[in-house]
Amino acid sequence: MHITVIGAGAWGSTLAALAAENDHQITLWSRRLGTPLLEAVSQADVILCAISMQGVREISAQLAGLASDVIILSATKGLDLATATVDTLPLLPSQLWQAAFPDNPIVVLSGPNLATEIQQGLPAATVAASDNLAAAKTMQSIFSSHRFRVYANPDRIGVELCGALKNVIAIAVGTCDGLNLGTNAKSALITRGLAEMTKLGSLWQIEFSTFYGLAGLGDLMATCSSAFSRNYQVGYALGQGQTIEQILHNLQGTAEGINTTAVLLQLANQQQIELPIAQQVGQLLNHTTTPQLAMQTLMERQVGIEHSPD
Ligand SMILES: NC(=O)C1=CN([C@@H]2O[C@H](COP(=O)(O)OP(=O)(O)OC[C@H]3O[C@@H](n4cnc5c(N)ncnc54)[C@H](OP(=O)(O)O)[C@@H]3O)[C@@H](O)[C@H]2O)C=CC1
Numbered sequence: 626m627h628i629t630v631i632g633a634g635a636w637g638s639t640l641a642a643l644a645a646e647n648d649h650q651i652t653l654w655s656r657r658l659g660t661p662l663l664e665a666v667s668q669a670d671v672i673l674c675a676i677s678m679q680g681v682r683e684i685s686a687q688l689a690g691l692a693s694d695v696i697i698l699s700a701t702k703g704l705d706l707a708t709a710t711v712d713t714l715p716l717l718p719s720q721l722w723q724a725a726f727p728d729n730p731i732v733v734l735s736g737p738n739l740a741t742e743i744q745q746g747l748p749a750a751t752v753a754a755s756d757n758l759a760a761a762k763t764m765q766s767i768f769s770s771h772r773f774r775v776y777a778n779p780d781r782i783g784v785e786l787c788g789a790l791k792n793v794i795a796i797a798v799g800t801c802d803g804l805n806l807g808t809n810a811k812s813a814l815i816t817r818g819l820a821e822m823t824k825l826g827s828l829w830q831i832e833f834s835t836f837y838g839l840a841g842l843g844d845l846m847a848t849c850s851s852a853f854s855r856n857y858q859v860g861y862a863l864g865q866g867q868t869i870e871q872i873l874h875n876l877q878g879t880a881e882g883i884n885t886t887a888v889l890l891q892l893a894n895q896q897q898i899e900l901p902i903a904q905q906v907g908q909l910l911n912h913t914t915t916p917q918l919a920m921q922t923l924m925e926r927q928v929g930i931e932h933s934p935d
């Protein structure tokens with residue numbers, strides 16, 4: 626098949642290499658390369674978008690006239706700030722694609738997939754999620770190999786939401802590690818982070834099982850435990866006392882959790898819900914707390930019942 630990969634960053638290049646290993650034809654497009662976007666997609670059977678969240682709306686609007694059988698595969702992990710209004714939930718990247726191309730099959734690729742490890746040839750598994758199961762299975766066959774195992778899943782929105790939310794928790798966990806607070810604290814934060822993710826998921830009416838799958842718990846574990854994760858790196862450096870400006874100056878690549886935190890704070894405000902971890906991460910990023918105080922605030926919240934919805 627002919628696959629046009631939009632975005633030649635860490636993830637786009639890695640996915641392009643996986644498909645090329647399976648003998649698919651690849652066109653890699655990046656805004657830096659100068660090829661017109663419409664020319665790059667003219668032969669595509671599949672358009673794989675692996676750019677940062679901030680570019681998805683603009684790029685999807687630039688594409689036009691796609692045949693309705695072209696499969697759009699979204700690999701971005703984020704939420705759209707512009708669409709978080711009082712009455713609507715923020716849109717996910719695949720929903721921006723669906724709005725631009727209502728007749729095309731849309732698939733989301735998400736899972737514990739640190740690009741650096743996959744580039745090193747290490748094994749990984751992921752999820753191709755779509756309400757169009759045939760399209761998800763096509764993605765399975767394009768990307769699966771002895772070192773990359775792709776599961777199909779019908780819960781596109783749930784899988785995609787997990788990928789966006791875990792980045793915020795990874796910033797918090799990185800901060801905890803940067804402060805050297807130990808394994809017990811880290812485990813508690815990951816577990817309560819998963820609870821916060823599922824609480825948010827109820828707004829989208831996401832099945833619990835998705836949160837305990839590869840795109841949920843799996844990706845949360847990967848992102849919260851690897852120094853390759855940019856979101857973890859941001860948190861770790863905050864915990865070590867750096868400012869967000871210093872961190873972003875040195876960071877290689879995109880840490881989507883920063884933007885996603887801003888979306889979640891807006892959502893918490895609109896929906897009048899408490900998101901203890903995201904709110905502390907937001908304050909850290911906005912310079913209104915310190916790492917030590919953020920962790921202390923989480924520890925000193927009123928004690929409650931473990932599986933209560935609050
Ligand atoms: N790296 C990883 O391990 C994984 C990343 N992801 C997700 O994939 C997405 C991309 O991440 P990653 O590749 O690592 O990030 P990088 O920072 O390495 O690359 C980002 C890419 O997005 C492009 N881009 C950013 N803004 C725009 C825009 N407005 N218009 C067009 N292109 C734009 C960049 O283009 P340019 O180079 O011109 O700036 C670049 O190609 C993120 O949502 C991330 O969460 C998902 C799974 C794994």
Ligand SMILES: O=C(CO)COP(=O)(O)O
Nearest residue numbers: 736737738739854855856
């Ligand atoms: O999504 C990822 C791993 O699955 C990559 O995480 P980072 O964006 O934090 O590097």
